[in-house]
Amino acid sequence: MDFDIAFAWSITPELLSGLWVTVQVVVLGFVLAVVAGLLLAIAQRSPLPLVRAACAGYLSFFRSTPLMVQLYVLFFALPLAGLTLPAFATGVIGLGLYYAAYIAEAFRGAIDDVPAGQWEAARALDFEPATTWRRLILPQAVKPLLPVLGNYLIGMFKETPLLAVITIPELFQAAKQVAGMTYRYNEPYTLMALMFLAISVPTSLLFKYLEHRRHA
Amino acid sequence: MFTDIPTLQTVSFVASQLFKGAIVTLEITVLAELLVLVLSFVIALMRLSPWRVLRWIATLYVEVLRGISALVLLFYLFFILPLFGISLSPMTTGVIGLGLTFSAYGSEIVRSALINVSQGQRDALRALDFGPATALRRIILPQALPVMLPPLGNQLVELLKTTSLVSLITLTDLTFSGAQLITTLGQQTLIWCLVLVGYFLMAWPLTLLVRRYERHLTAWREAKE
Numbered sequence: 001m002d003f004d005i006a007f008a009w010s011i012t013p014e015l016l017s018g019l020w021v022t023v024q025v026v027v028l029g030f031v032l033a034v035v036a037g038l039l040l041a042i043a044q045r046s047p048l049p050l051v052r053a054a055c056a057g058y059l060s061f062f063r064s065t066p067l068m069v070q071l072y073v074l075f076f077a078l079p080l081a082g083l084t085l086p087a088f089a090t091g092v093i094g095l096g097l098y099y100a101a102y103i104a105e106a107f108r109g110a111i112d113d114v115p116a117g118q119w120e121a122a123r124a125l126d127f128e129p130a131t132t133w134r135r136l137i138l139p140q141a142v143k144p145l146l147p148v149l150g151n152y153l154i155g156m157f158k159e160t161p162l163l164a165v166i167t168i169p170e171l172f173q174a175a176k177q178v179a180g181m182t183y184r185y186n187e188p189y190t191l192m193a194l195m196f197l198a199i200s201v202p203t204s205l206l207f208k209y210l211e212h213r214r215h216a
Numbered sequence: 217m218f219t220d221i222p223t224l225q226t227v228s229f230v231a232s233q234l235f236k237g238a239i240v241t242l243e244i245t246v247l248a249e250l251l252v253l254v255l256s257f258v259i260a261l262m263r264l265s266p267w268r269v270l271r272w273i274a275t276l277y278v279e280v281l282r283g284i285s286a287l288v289l290l291f292y293l294f295f296i297l298p299l300f301g302i303s304l305s306p307m308t309t310g311v312i313g314l315g316l317t318f319s320a321y322g323s324e325i326v327r328s329a330l331i332n333v334s335q336g337q338r339d340a341l342r343a344l345d346f347g348p349a350t351a352l353r354r355i356i357l358p359q360a361l362p363v364m365l366p367p368l369g370n371q372l373v374e375l376l377k378t379t380s381l382v383s384l385i386t387l388t389d390l391t392f393s394g395a396q397l398i399t400t401l402g403q404q405t406l407i408w409c410l411v412l413v414g415y416f417l418m419a420w421p422l423t424l425l426v427r428r429y430e431r432h433l434t435a436w437r438e439a440k441e
Binding site for chain 2: 060061063064065066067068069070072073076077080158159160161162165172179185186189190192193196197200201204
């Protein structure tokens with residue numbers, strides 16, 4: 001089985017358009033995950049036990065079940081609940097909700113690492129809770145978190161092939177379609193793997209560099 | 217009419233199918249984890265070896281496998297290798313694919329635990345003229361093992377969840393059984409929810425166990441401080 005470069009070149013545009021969809025889903029899903037993760041982390045410090053319990057339940061459930069099955073459930077359950085969304089939106093929501101559970105945990109750790117003195121000072125200076133979070137706690141918590149968030153971004157990128165199961169035309173789906181139509185598996189899958197590497201290795205090196213520079 | 221005979225039959229059919237799938241899921245998890253543990257140690261030791269070539273190979277292994285997603289690797293093994301004349305059964309493909317992917321992450325856990333054994337211990341080993349193998353077995357590993365167990369445990373939970381991918385290469389695991397039931401019975405939402413619960417029931421006790429062990433470890437450390 002040889003690798004036909006001309007054929008590989010001819011299918012590249014198709015795969016690139018799949019890659020573009022992948023990037024869009026990842027970016028939107030990541031934004032959703034960070035926002036939802038932050039809200040979950042803040043809610044975990046709520047004075048209401050019920051809110052805390054609900055958060056803990058959310059975190060453990062989403063972290064203990066596979067993303068793929070969550071996507072299936074969302075894909076079939078949302079229309080039953082009267083929400084008919086395009087597959088793309090379902091994918092963004094699924095990816096976002098799943099990673100929110102991980103990012104919330106990272107946020108929680110970072111928030112716990114803010115020294116207790118900061119909270120006491122905020123109380124002594126009579127800051128509102130919202131101001132305390134916005135001006136004092138979050139700026140200190142978020143900074144060391146950036147490399148961690150970067151790792152989750154790469155992680156999300158690598159989970160996107162799963163979105164093919166709910167019919168989103170991303171990179172993996174594109175490669176599968178090409179393979180299915182032409183009965184040539186080597187070129188599309190190899191190109192797909194190379195495209196994944198071409199994005200995730202430089203990104204991971206970039207974050208490693210950023211983290212290194214921060215410690216230096 | 218919940219006591220209808222057909223209903224009862226359907227319920228028991230669904231339960232038995234999902235149970236069979238769950239067993240396959242557990243089988244893959246255990247086999248892949250064994251491979252992960254072995255490879256993780258080998259790669260971690262290679263990355264710490266004094267020979268530069270071994271370190272390069274190990275670094276390349278980790279970076280490449282962490283860069284490709286597990287599903288892509290599984291598909292690659294399943295569809296491309298046969299074209300080169302290597303045909304693996306779906307089970308072997310699943311175990312190898314997941315084992316390779318997770319060992320890249322696992323080797324980092326093992327490596328960082330090994331590095332973090334204190335310098336004083338290393339100096340003492342040199343002073344007492346321990347051979348490398350004895351030093352690793354008797355001094356370094358006993359200290360590093362408790363540190364690496366919790367992250368390896370968390371990774372095992374991830375592995376258990378990721379085994380759902382093998383349903384896409386025709387292995388009849390829990391997810392695949394769910395999909396099969398849907399083709400015969402419909403009821404997509406209900407069955408997928410049952411599958412979710414199935415995974416949760418397998419993963420959650422494991423998470424609790426890891427958390428408990430971690431607390432046990434850190435409690436000892438806090439008490440000492």
